[in-house]
Amino acid sequence: GAVVSQHPSRVICKSGTSVKIECRSLDFQATTMFWYRQFPKQSLMLMATSNEGSKATYEQGVEKDKFLINHASLTLSTLTVTSAHPEDSSFYICSASAGGFAYEQYFGPGTRLTVT
Amino acid sequence: SQQGEEDPQALSIQEGENATMNCSYKTSINNLQWYRQNSGRGLVHLILIRSNEREKHSGRLRVTLDTSKKSSSLLITASRAADTASYFCATDLTGGGNKLTFGTGTQLKVEL
DSSP states (O other): OOOEEEEOSEEEEOTTOOEEEEEEESSSOOSEEEEEEEOTTSOEEEEEEEETTSOOEEOTTOOTTTEEEEEEETTEEEEEEOSOOGGGOEEEEEEEEOOTTOOOOEEOOOEEEEEO | OOOOEEEOSEEEEETTSOEEEEEEOSSOEEEEEEEEEOTTSOEEEEEEEETTOOEEEETTEEEEEETTTTEEEEEEOSOOGGGOEEEEEEEEETTSTTOEEEOOOEEEEEEO
């Protein structure tokens, strides 16, 4: 099956710093990638949809200047949390889709971000 | 919010018993998917059911979909301790551009 990786799996950073999370599709070309965040014992909330070569589409209430998304190639999307604060601590999960009529999204293993 | 509701929020059963989880949603869908998540891990895709399908099977999993009631159920038969996880339904909404809207999840615990 299709494999999506995320790096890093865990990161701890100090308040005010920026953190970059990578999402890669390892064995297929992902025309669309999605970024979610998940708070403890809660569901996944979609943050943004990223299409290769174009600007990401952010969900209502998600600050695009705080959560920078770059989908520079068909196998890589990055999420940068800028000027991170403790309330940004969360589990960030990406998924990738081959697009077209391929409904299935393949999920990465997630990145645990802790901001101190 | 388009987020689906799942019930129960938590379910504890004995190994060998069946587990049933329900999901309700609010608007028209292309398909509905069920995912499993072990604590602190990523999601594993279990099964996808299209809007024109009523029932689907995969191994010990059985999923039903009732579009008139905007609801779905996931049945896990002959449960095992290894089935302990959180289970989420996710809807691909009509006109939603393949975005998934996740339900609130059911935490299943299967005890020996």
